[in-house]
Amino acid sequence: MITVNTVADLRTAVAQARREGKRIALVPTMGNLHAGHAALVETAARQADFVVASIFVNPLQFGPHEDLDKYPRTLEADQARLQAAGCHLLFHPGVDAMYPDGMDDQTRVSVPLVSEGLCGASRPGHFEGVATVVSKLFNMVQPDLAVFGEKDFQQLAVIRKLVRDLNLPIQIVGEPTRRADDGLALSSRNGYLNEAQRATAPALYRTLQGLAQGLRDGRTDYPALIAEGLAALDAAGFRPDYLEIREASSLRLAAPEDRQVVILAAAYLGATRLIDNLALTRAV
Ligand code: PAF
Numbered sequence: 134m135i136t137v138n139t140v141a142d143l144r145t146a147v148a149q150a151r152r153e154g155k156r157i158a159l160v161p162t163m164g165n166l167h168a169g170h171a172a173l174v175e176t177a178a179r180q181a182d183f184v185v186a187s188i189f190v191n192p193l194q195f196g197p198h199e200d201l202d203k204y205p206r207t208l209e210a211d212q213a214r215l216q217a218a219g220c221h222l223l224f225h226p227g228v229d230a231m232y233p234d235g236m237d238d239q240t241r242v243s244v245p246l247v248s249e250g251l252c253g254a255s256r257p258g259h260f261e262g263v264a265t266v267v268s269k270l271f272n273m274v275q276p277d278l279a280v281f282g283e284k285d286f287q288q289l290a291v292i293r294k295l296v297r298d299l300n301l302p303i304q305i306v307g308e309p310t311r312r313a314d315d316g317l318a319l320s321s322r323n324g325y326l327n328e329a330q331r332a333t334a335p336a337l338y339r340t341l342q343g344l345a346q347g348l349r350d351g352r353t354d355y356p357a358l359i360a361e362g363l364a365a366l367d368a369a370g371f372r373p374d375y376l377e378i379r380e381a382s383s384l385r386l387a388a389p390e391d392r393q394v395v396i397l398a399a400a401y402l403g404a405t406r407l408i409d410n411l412a413l414t415r416a417v
């Protein structure tokens with residue numbers, strides 16, 4: 134695996150692979166990689182001949198009070214993990230390479246509706262930052278496919294919509310969430326949890342499972358189900374941000390007749406905000 138830092142070097146390496154007739158996959162990340170990211174790269178390697186990963190902690194998607202500065206930078210360990218998972222090329226640009234004219238003047242990509250509510254409500258501008266950097270990466274690499282984790286369910290919906298709306302010839306592949314044995318979704322932010330918080334954290338997924346069971350049992354009293362879920366999160370020691378049941382592809386509020394639904398949650402343990410989701414097919 135080679136690592137490049139400039140857009141010119143990235144384009145040169147990708148052009149070479151393209152000349153060799155290779156199918157190209159992109160796995161965008163912000164680094165501090167765990168087994169969930171490795172799974173994205175392994176999936177990319179199964180579906181393509183040349184896998185490009187990017188590591189860029191994108192300032193445009195962080196709010197003023199978020200964890201941009203303390204976001205962990207672990208390049209050497211990330212390189213080893215990427216290589217082991219089958220990555221061929223790592224793009225690791227600095228902020229100047231990604232935003233040479235600065236960020237204030239940067240053309241933005243915004244995806245209405247699916248970006249609104251859920252994480253979009255508590256993180257204003259976040260999905261515009263994500264859609265903008267992902268669009269730039271798509272244009273730099275021009276991959277045949279790109280792989281994103283389903284843990285960031287709303288992000289994946291935003292990216293699918295952006296690809297559709299802008300007619301980008303890129304197949305978007307969603308990778309199922311990897312979990313610790315106790316059910317906690319793997320996330321770079323888990324590293325911020327202290328021992329007691331880490332012990333509490335699996336209650337987030339257990340709460341989603343409880344709601345999913347209610348839905349499978351045929352319950353359609355969504356507000357009551359959500360109130361029960363919020364109470365369970367509260368009792369476990371979380372400060373819930375949101376807990377919602379949505380239709381799985383549009384992310385509009387779920388109606389009793391929707392078959393494909395997703396339960397999404399964000400909740401704080403101390404200063405750490407965890408997110409998770411559980412998608413299911415209801416019998417209607
Ligand atoms: O999911 C992430 O790590 C980021 O939001 C992404 C897609 C790499 C864009 O910066």
